[in-house]
Amino acid sequence: MRPNIVFIMADDHAAHAVSAYGSKINHTPHIDRIAEEGVRLDNCFCTNSLCAPSRASILTGTYNHVNGVRTLSTEYDSSQPALPELLRASGYQTALVGKWHLGHGPAHDPRGFDHWTVVPDQGRYHNPVFIRMDGTQHTVPGYATNVITDLSLDWLDRRDPERPFFLMVQHKAPHRNWEPEARYLDLFEGQDLPVPETFFDRYEGRAEAARAAKMRVAEHLRIDDLKKLLPPGLTEDEQALWKYQVYIKDYLRCVQSVDDNVGRVLDYLDEHGLSEDTLVVYTSDQGFFLGDHGWYDKRFMYEESLRMPYVMRYPREIPAGGTNADLVVNVDFAQTLLDYAGVEPHPRMQGRSFRPLLRGERPAGWRESVYYRYWEHDDGIHHVWAHYGVRTERHKLIYYYAAGLGIPGASDRVFEPEWELFDLAEDPWELHNRYHDPAYAAVRAELEAELARIQAEIGDTPHVRADA
Known part of the structure; x- marks a missing residue:
């Protein structure tokens, strides 16, 4: 029996903001549930820590010099072979809801999906606009993370129950500029969240590139990021720490809504008797600096930016509560999901299925770097x-x-x-x-x-x- 596949991806959700990965600042019980009932990958990495390039690699199973999406200004050619089209050709029902961020128009729109509705560019946190398959746009009242889940579950209600499905639920959150849902605006108020050990990094002895980067919490956050004015009378270090607390709390408030909605998806699968036969993935398109080295954002090859969270549950095959420390990259995702679906990968794909690793079998020649x-x-x-x-x-x-x-x-x-x-x-x-x-x-x-x-x-x- 071929599994259903639900692929949930957040934007800029760092592994060290997931409690299953030992986060010191956050609790994510629903994402943790996937790990507890499945497996947690401890060495999963992106090949380019930017939204569009990572998404292109996930879809195509190729590095960016092959798929063409090397920067945020290089759009995705949706005619190239990719995971959704291969699954649909094999009989899967396919759908995508949420963030696309790979360009719009006939040459760049999602392809290989029976249904898609996506936000333009980064999308809005509140009352988001969606682009339909016919090119028209409509506004949906509500908070984006909730709305994306609503639309995803609505598609599940309308699917053909006799055929397997592949659903990509792709959240905008917790992308900058971190606008929380109303009910979480006061979450963490009155608390001082832990500060990273490297927050006051001065970059001594390292490449000039670290000093040249302009994404320091202390200096480069804007008023629309902080949403409040700096209190008077603070020293330079106190100002930096104040900004960190404002930034990290809003970031984690956005993550809270993501975690809630992961729970909604898991509950839906339970209520409809689908959990046993459904492979569920939770991941992010890359890592993110949460004050580490004094930064927000990503881009660097340093660990906090390079590392991706990746937890997966499939009760029919994956033992509960497992971990895996083998080196895995985002170009492996497509071939892994195709492997579970019983579909041959396209010859152009450059990754490898890590399904054997999760069975305790290390394939010969598995990557060492x-x-x-x-x-x-x-x-x-x-x-x-x-x-x-x-x-x-x-x-x-x-x-x-x-x-x-x-x-x-x-x-x-x-x-x-x-x-x-x-x-x-x-x-x-x-x-x-x-x-x-x-x-x-x-x-x-x-x-x-x-x-x-x-x-x-x-x-x-x-x-x-x-x-x-």
Whole structure:
């Protein structure tokens, strides 16, 4: 029997804001329930920590140099082979509700779905506008996270009960600028939430890229992010901590509504006798800085941005309460879901099904490293420099080639390239760059060789300096 599939994805929901991952600041009982009744992936990573590029990789099972969505300014070609179309061709009913963020119009609209209704661009938190399949738009009163779930459950009510279904529930929340639902406006009031250990990071000894980035809680949050004026008489550090508390509380209030609505979906499956036969995924399109290194946003290859939450439940096959620490990336999602559905992946796909890992079977040649590439060099807002790198179980190597290469959305400014190397066992917060440390010379050589190997394997072109 082929499973139904419900794929729930939030936007910018960091793993360390999920209590199943040991969050110190948040409680997410419904997302945790998926992990408790299924499995939690502890080393799941994105290949480009930006909304549109990650979504394109999830749909197509390919890296961004293949699917073409390298920045927020490069739209998705929806004619390329992708997960929904393969499932629909095999007999699945398919639907998408919520955030798309891959462009609009005939060449970019969702494809492979029997039904879709999506928000334009980022969408609105309150009274969201939706685009229908016929191109018309309509406004739905209410809070976006609730409305997206309402529309998803409505489609489930109207589906053909004789056929398996694939439903993508894609939330806007908790994307900036973090507008909570009315009933949670006072959540966490009177509390001081824990501050990350790296909040006052000064970036000593690291690449200039870290200092150049403009996404510091202390300096770069806008009034529409904070929604209130800074109290007078605070020292510089006190101002930074005040802004952190305002930011993180609104972020977590938005997450609270996401968690509630995950619970609504799980309850629906229970009430309709579908839970046993339905594979449920909860994930986010990438990680997010929650004051870590003093930042909000994502983009960097540092752990908080690179890591994705991924919990999955399928009672017919996945034992309850399991965890898995193998290296998994978002290009694996499509092939994994196709594997459970009994559908052959498209030859163009570059990921691998991690279904065997969840049965306790490690396939021969399973990856020993993760490849990452951020293309949107020095954009006009966050100013994160272009970089790529490789992460193994213990180490991470990052090369800031710091050039836009003429790609839409990237600056034409060029900066001096730099390297970072981190020992994640000795330095989990990534504060000490060991690239020039003689004690790490052998590790550096191994990582550089692995970086070259994986780029050749997936067909990505290394950056070559013009003066080299």
